Amino acid sequence: MAALLDDDLRITIHGRTVVDGVQLDLDAGDRLGLIGESGSGKSLTALAVLGLLPRGSEITGSIRLDGRELVGRGDVKLARLRGKRVGMVFQEPATALNPIRRVGAQIGESLRIHYGFSKRQAHERVVRLAERVHLPDPEQILQRYPHELSGGQRQRVAIAAAIATGPRLIIADEPTTALDVTVQAGILDLFDREVAESGAALLFITHDLAVLHRIAGRAVVLSAGRVVERGAVADLLAAPAHPVTAALARAAYATSFVDVPASRS
Numbered sequence: 001m002a003a004l005l006d007d008d009l010r011i012t013i014h015g016r017t018v019v020d021g022v023q024l025d026l027d028a029g030d031r032l033g034l035i036g037e038s039g040s041g042k043s044l045t046a047l048a049v050l051g052l053l054p055r056g057s058e059i060t061g062s063i064r065l066d067g068r069e070l071v072g073r074g075d076v077k078l079a080r081l082r083g084k085r086v087g088m089v090f091q092e093p094a095t096a097l098n099p100i101r102r103v104g105a106q107i108g109e110s111l112r113i114h115y116g117f118s119k120r121q122a123h124e125r126v127v128r129l130a131e132r133v134h135l136p137d138p139e140q141i142l143q144r145y146p147h148e149l150s151g152g153q154r155q156r157v158a159i160a161a162a163i164a165t166g167p168r169l170i171i172a173d174e175p176t177t178a179l180d181v182t183v184q185a186g187i188l189d190l191f192d193r194e195v196a197e198s199g200a201a202l203l204f205i206t207h208d209l210a211v212l213h214r215i216a217g218r219a220v221v222l223s224a225g226r227v228v229e230r231g232a233v234a235d236l237l238a239a240p241a242h243p244v245t246a247a248l249a250r251a252a253y254a255t256s257f258v259d260v261p262a263s264r265s
């Protein structure tokens, strides 16, 4: 079991319940989508797995990562677990990356912190990672600062940093939303390949069922912090049961390249 969130999981912020009973389970190699409208609790669920909830939050219930309980652990232990076992990719690579550090150093940071790699060892690994995420001319591009890269290249850097330690769980929070459509497809392909090759589990957060259709087999639909529907992405598109899912499916058909599942045509 890569990750397991029990159905008694509850998150409050300043006393207001924002996530309530979001049960998720991911085995190695699983790709699970977490989908819902804005403010439905997707990001906070992901941040809870990372132990990075905002100030004023309280969490009860259980989150286990490879059998280890995360809820109630101190910051230092959480940081150690997170750094080695979970890779996180955020929506906006420009803000996720440090603007005044070269991108190569940022990709290699977790290798140096968590595995004690020397500068040279880290550099060799970082070049291989840059090749793996298809950054052009790695030796040269790794010397640049984030603002000297395109948006798609920055997201490839963020993905390389997230997979550097060989995490068992990769969490991607709207990783293609800030990119233009042609670049999005390449980034989705990259996740696809990386998850297949590494055997990691993928938790993919989005508000776009069409994007999810390309990357994940199953999805959990959130509304106001609760699960309202779950199932195969193709079924959620073809025969949504909840009005929130139906609205997401309509939006997917209206705006994108998603194929109509056979059962709907």
Ligand SMILES: Nc1ncnc2c1ncn2[C@@H]1O[C@H](COP(=O)(O)OP(=O)(O)OP(=O)(O)O)[C@@H](O)[C@H]1O
Binding pocket: 013, 018, 036, 037, 038, 039, 040, 041, 042, 043, 044, 045, 054, 055, 207
């Ligand atoms: N730092 C915070 N302080 C107070 N409330 C917050 C904070 N972060 C999130 N919330 C609230 O928690 C709820 C869930 O937020 P969350 O960011 O998880 O939603 P989301 O589904 O990821 O939305 P989006 O798609 O817009 O990113 C929202 O009502 C939001 O206003």
